[in-house]
Amino acid sequence: MLAAERHRQIIIQLEEKGSVKVSELSERFKVTEKTVREDLEKLEEKRLLKRMHGGAVLPPDEESLFPLQYPNSKHQQEKAAIAEQALTHIAENDIIALDAGSTTLEIARRLKNMPLTVLTNDLLIIRELTAKEQIRLVIPGGYRFQNLLIGTDWQEWVKRLNVHKLFLSTTGIHLEYGLTIFTEELAKLKQVYMECSREIYCVADHSKFDKGALLTFAALKDVHTIITDSHIDPAVAAKYEQQGVRIEKS
Numbered sequence: 001m002l003a004a005e006r007h008r009q010i011i012i013q014l015e016e017k018g019s020v021k022v023s024e025l026s027e028r029f030k031v032t033e034k035t036v037r038e039d040l041e042k043l044e045e046k047r048l049l050k051r052m053h054g055g056a057v058l059p060p061d062e063e064s065l066f067p068l069q070y071p072n073s074k075h076q077q078e079k080a081a082i083a084e085q086a087l088t089h090i091a092e093n094d095i096i097a098l099d100a101g102s103t104t105l106e107i108a109r110r111l112k113n114m115p116l117t118v119l120t121n122d123l124l125i126i127r128e129l130t131a132k133e134q135i136r137l138v139i140p141g142g143y144r145f146q147n148l149l150i151g152t153d154w155q156e157w158v159k160r161l162n163v164h165k166l167f168l169s170t171t172g173i174h175l176e177y178g179l180t181i182f183t184e185e186l187a188k189l190k191q192v193y194m195e196c197s198r199e200i201y202c203v204a205d206h207s208k209f210d211k212g213a214l215l216t217f218a219a220l221k222d223v224h225t226i227i228t229d230s231h232i233d234p235a236v237a238a239k240y241e242q243q244g245v246r247i248e249k250s
Contacts, residue, residue, distance in 0.1 A: 014049055
């Protein structure tokens with residue numbers, strides 16, 4: 001088993017049980033305990049877990065690391081504020097794309113019923129927007145994966161679309177790793193959205209900064225603006241801005 005897959009399975013077990021043991025992981029993965037400890041050390045460097053004697057636990061007060069079928073409710077006020085700020089960039093007759101995620105769902109909830117075209121593969125966002133009859137929904141085909149529609153046949157079709165503004169979600173934001181996520185299928189989907197979008201806004205609350213998940217789907221320079229909340233540490237914001245990242249606080 002490759003290290004990346006071990007890391008993924010470790011995070012899944014942490015999400016399910018709240019803790020992992022070195023001895024159990026060693027037996028499960030058929031690797032030495034030394035290898036498992038090295039895996040845990042690498043994940044801790046990315047702030048994805050906290051090592052303890054004989055194992056590891058999730059960091060305290062951290063948000064779920066994997067996309068859930070129903071959006072995570074933590075940092076809800078921050079996400080609402082970010083969504084309101086994102087709305088200031090949306091005008092009538094815009095063509096926008098809403099990536100899957102709890103913050104982009106908040107944007108959908110707050111969108112006025114106005115002439116607008118919205119591209120999305122998130123079933124919860126689709127459900128939210130169907131009642132707003134002035135909004136034209138564009139929905140790529142595919143099969144259901146959790147609350148998403150994903151697939152491969154529609155990717156070339158999406159790339160031909162002219163999207164004015166993309167609102168993009170992410171698991172982690174990191175100066176070295178860029179924008180990251182755990183699931184390869186979702187990484188490819190995000191990249192397809194980015195290819196056809198003129199302006200790209202990453203919407204992420206302050207807890208996403210200085211974290212790196214397993215897969216990088218974009219460099220920081222690939223997004224025009226990161227919209228976050230006012231609780232971001234000024235020192236953290238300054239560190240990213242010094243590297244040319246534009247941060248907009250809600």
